[in-house]
Amino acid sequence: xxxxxxxxxxxxxxxxxxxxxxxxxxxxxxxxxxxxxxxxxxxxxxxxxxxxxxxxxxxxxxxxxxxxxxxxxxxxxxxxxxxxxxxxxxxxxxxxxxxxxxxxxxxxxxxxxxxxxxxxxxxxxxxxxxxxxxxxxxxxxxxxxxxxxxxxxxxxxxxxxxxxxxxxxxxxxxxxxxxxxxxxxxxxxxxxxxxxxxxxxxxxxxxxxxxxxxxxxxxxxxxxxxxxxxxxxxxxxxxxxxxxxxxxxxxxxxxxxxxxxxxxxxxxxxxxxxxxxxxxxxxxxxxxxxxxxxxxxxxxxxx
Numbered sequence: 001x002x003x004x005x006x007x008x009x010x011x012x013x014x015x016x017x018x019x020x021x022x023x024x025x026x027x028x029x030x031x032x033x034x035x036x037x038x039x040x041x042x043x044x045x046x047x048x049x050x051x052x053x054x055x056x057x058x059x060x061x062x063x064x065x066x067x068x069x070x071x072x073x074x075x076x077x078x079x080x081x082x083x084x085x086x087x088x089x090x091x092x093x094x095x096x097x098x099x100x101x102x103x104x105x106x107x108x109x110x111x112x113x114x115x116x117x118x119x120x121x122x123x124x125x126x127x128x129x130x131x132x133x134x135x136x137x138x139x140x141x142x143x144x145x146x147x148x149x150x151x152x153x154x155x156x157x158x159x160x161x162x163x164x165x166x167x168x169x170x171x172x173x174x175x176x177x178x179x180x181x182x183x184x185x186x187x188x189x190x191x192x193x194x195x196x197x198x199x200x201x202x203x204x205x206x207x208x209x210x211x212x213x214x215x216x217x218x219x220x221x222x223x224x225x226x227x228x229x230x231x232x233x234x235x236x237x238x239x240x241x242x243x244x245x246x247x248x249x250x251x252x253x254x255x256x257x258x259x260x261x262x263x264x265x266x267x268x269x270x271x272x273x274x275x276x277x278x279x280x281x282x283x284x285x286x287x288x289x290x291x292x293x294x295x296x297x298x299x300x301x302x303x
Contacts, residue, residue, distance in 0.1 A: 006061070008040045010069065010072075013043030029238055034247045068101050107161060123199055144176060170195065
């Protein structure tokens, strides 16, 4: 029996065999990055094993604490509803085990770094220069789309963070479903802003129906606008960057540290151009706790 904390990776699931294979490849990368961890996984829907079955198999190994880590880029219903409901069922079935819910991947610098790599790989021979000239290449960052404005606004923030300090200049957000602007609307905006080339970046972890739909919509729009060079780049995919973030989220959950935006210091994560300010106390005002880039505790306001 191993009473050390175990990691359970929560996937959405897909009808795409390739998407499920990418999920499994990522769990393999997580294991390679942290081979000491007992590791399990499962899906919310559309693939096996189901979350409950995968978790029961992990708990059978005897961990005293299980951290569920959602493989979610932008927090919406699956993060806020399905995940907590899954853990509530787990606590009912396994009252002797402690369960924690890790933060989603979010706008982690490693995720943004990977997105930049994918964007540049699709730029072709011309590349993507950051000279402030918006008449060249634009980037259309395409998310799933949600009825949750929190998730949609995070995509807009991701676009802004990719544009700031990374030499990409023009990065526009768009959505493949449930929210606007749509892929065609986003491409049209890029064209009207003077772009002669647009790199379409599916902001998805794994392939599937929606990633294929993005490519089809971009190709259809490009067929009607031959004056614009439209290049659909790869999605994020199974990559060591993502595996490192998963393990970091696990470590934060075990330590009980917060990953919400800092309310008493300047920056919690290394944002482009402000890397040296991570954890720097806000002034004026007292701030008596030292901050670390990898760990952060909530601080009560003074009475």
